[in-house]
Amino acid sequence: MTTTAPPASGVRHAWADLPAAVRRAVESVLGSPVVETRSQSGGFSPGVAARVRLANGGRAFVKAVSAEVNPGAPDLHRAEARHTAALPPHAPVPRLLGSYDDGTCVALVLEDIEGRQPAVPWDPAELDRVLAAVGALTRLLTPAPIDAPPVARREASMFRGWRTLHAAGGSPRLAPWAARHLGALAELESGWAEPATGDSLVHADLRADNILLAEDRVVFVDWPHAMRAAPWFDLLAMLPCVAAQGGPDPEAVFTAHPLGRGADPEGVTAVLAALTGYFVAHSLRPAPPGLPTLRAFQAAQGAAALDWLRGRLDHRLR
Structure with a gap:
């Protein structure tokens, strides 16, 4: 298996880089001073992401961002706080212990999960474990x-x-097959909304860096994008990233999975077209502040999704 996606990483800052007022507020939530920190590299959040140890022996996970680094990041942290606090207590999600928001800087204090991210390239046994957990x-x-x-x-x-x-006349950076069929892809994409609709709460951003393998469970972290969608949406959305990080053929995985087996094939193709268009089009944009690897990561996901989509469409688009 090969890996084409670069590491999922933003510009990380150290706990000590936070303003003193923010550190004091977080320690007030924790009820004890922070005595040790370990910065975590996975994920795109452009700010602090650290496991912390407290003077009283407790542990927590702290993530914090500032609008001065990335204007959109604080709203994502606010959404994550709302969603995480509202999720059922038995959901495999870190508990929200508290938060801080001064209008510019937003910090979340979360349960520290004893676990690790899946190996990349993906290990088949770990992927099977994660796929079963996505269904559950x-x-x-x-x-x-x-x-x-x-x-x-x-x-x-x-x-x-x-x-x-298509409206912009295409791009010289498009893959030849996509450029040749751009009008058909645009038309197919326009029908994504109805088949994607449903009443399952989905994470909408499942990747290896948003998953923790604990000893007795799989835990899903980072919930700012949570929404209601078809039950197979998360499975479909995560598989291009899995493929780009050394995983198996997404078509085989999707159609073998209980969530994918019952999905309408035409609807799945329309949603996959929309997802692919999202990755491809966004990969062509300039990098957002504080996220230097995001566009390359999206390009890798887009290439994997396009291969999957082309396989589903080769009978009608030559």
Whole structure:
């Protein structure tokens, strides 16, 4: 297995880099001073992401971002705080212990999970474990137990990548097959919303760096993008990243999985087209502040998704 995606990483800052007022506020939530920190490299959040040990022996996970580094990051942390606090207590998700928000800097204090991210390239046994956990998570979160936006609204501005590229006359950086069929891809993408609609609460950003393998369970972290969608949405959305990180053929995995077996094939293809267009179109944009590897990561996901989509469409697009 080969890995084409670069590491999922943003610009990390140390605990000591946080303003003193933010550190004091976090320690107030924790109820004890921080005496040791270990910065975590996985994930795109452009700020602090650290496991902390406290003077009283306790542990926690702290993540913090500032609008001065990335203007959009604080709103994502606010959404994550809302969603995480509302999730059922038995969900395999870190508990939110508290938060801090001064309008510019937002910090979340979360339960520190004793676990590790899956190996990349993906190990087949670990992937099987995660795929089973994705199915269990979907069953637990159907019907959606919290108020979250529907996928048709949440992704309306994102899932129009092919249409945006088509209206702009294409791009010389497009893969030849995509450039040749850009009009057909734009038309196919336009029908994504209805089949993607459903009443399952989905994570919508499952990747290896948002998953922790604990001894007795799989834990899903980072929930800012949670929304209501079809029960197979998370499975479909994660598989291009799995493929780009050394995993197996996404078509084989999706159609063999209980969530994928019952999905309407035409609807799946339309949603996959929209997801692919999102990755491809966004990979062509300049890098956002504090996220220097994001576009290359999206390009790798887009290439894997495009291969999957082309396989589903080769009978009708030559």
